[in-house]
Amino acid sequence: MSTLTKATPIQAADRMVNVRYAIRDLAVLADQVASQGNKILYCNIGDPCKYDFPVPVHIMEAAIKAMRDGYNGYGESLGIKPAVEAIRNEAERDGFKNIQGVFVGLGSGEAIDSCLTALLNPGENFLAPSPEYPLYGAITAKLGAEPNAYFLDESNDWQPDVEDLERRINAKTRALLIINPNNPTGAVYSRETLEKIADVARRHNLLLISDEIYNKLVFDPSAKHISIATLAPDVPCITFNGLSKAYLVPGWRIGWGVGTGPAELIKPFLENIYKLLRARLSAPHPYQYAVKAALEGPQDHLKWVNEKLAARAKVTKDWAASEPRVNLVAPKGAFYAFPSLDIPEDDLTFVSELLIQKHVLLVHGSGFGQKPGTHHCRIVTLPQEAVLTNAYAKVSEFLKERYQ
Known part of the structure; x- marks a missing residue:
């Protein structure tokens, strides 16, 4: 018994x-x-x-049509072809060079999680802003990575303190994160600041990670959004974006990453992100048909x-x-x-x-x-x-x- x-x-x-x-x-x-x-x-x-x-009608119609046309099963793991092509084309229009890969995630959150999971071993770190969007801290804790925060300078329009940032690099630092336009401060980073940050990544052989989910929501006439990848085509960079904010559909959970830089430096890393995305099958399939409509349709x-x-x-x-x-x-x-x-x-x-x-x-x-x-x-x-x-x-x- x-x-x-x-x-x-x-x-x-x-x-x-x-x-x-x-x-x-x-x-x-x-x-x-x-x-x-x-x-x-x-x-x-x-x-x-x-x-x-309200959600732009043409974006809703694209997703509804996809559902009615039967695109309700699994999609391709890295994103359906029309979505991937639309993302790549927009990146090229915006001045991205050396595009080595595009992948679609369950919101930009999954794309970010997959990137950091593929990058960090326990005990390693990436430079993250303080203040930051809390998702990054949660992923850091989940992976057993070490927090490594650099300060944003409140006295300088919340621009990153680049000197503070560089001081915090150590032997276990793998990447450098910026959030531009910034959550939670609403700051939009200047070209000068971005060029300095790109130079730090270049000199220290760090991956640049740029969260640009708010890139089309810049309302101050004195500010202009610039993608850091366009200033540093020689530096490995992952740029995140999605439909949630600018296209007003956060519940659809469609986000993406664009990998740029020399092929020999970033492609092996991208392949490991793709392993994780294949393991989870696909991002929501019918909503991906809204990507082309969003990026190439009316922007009124x-x-x-x-x-x-x-x-x-x-x-x-x-x-x-x-x-x-x-x-x-x-x-x-x-x-x-x-x-x-x-x-x-x-x-x-x-x-x-x-x-x-x-x-x-x-x-x-x-x-x-x-x-x-x-x-x-x-x-x-x-x-x-x-x-x-x-x-x-x-x-x-x-x-x-x-x-x-």
């Missing part, structure tokens, strides 16, 4: 201790507050579909999208200028603001209490990374101006009541 042993909880792997995602984790508290009958003003998730940003929507983003950024900038405990480097692209807060407590406590007391949901700056001793919050500026104005009034009330 077998003896029964006492059941014990299933233990998660040690690597999960450091896996966090600030944007979604705070939403758990919001659900609790909402369950008590409170109406939440959501300024936390970068999903244009939750606001007044981008004008009104950027006009709305500019107006909402102005509301945010004007509020910050009127609030003595808030200082904002005005965003120039994407749909985020990352103001600093003059508060005597940590910013997680600040946004949590703001949510509980005033029912406004922002995200704590420490969830993205920030310089020691500073406090920030990330604001999603997608809501209509009236909603933002209401939310900011409640934040100002909270600041006055709590700290004065």
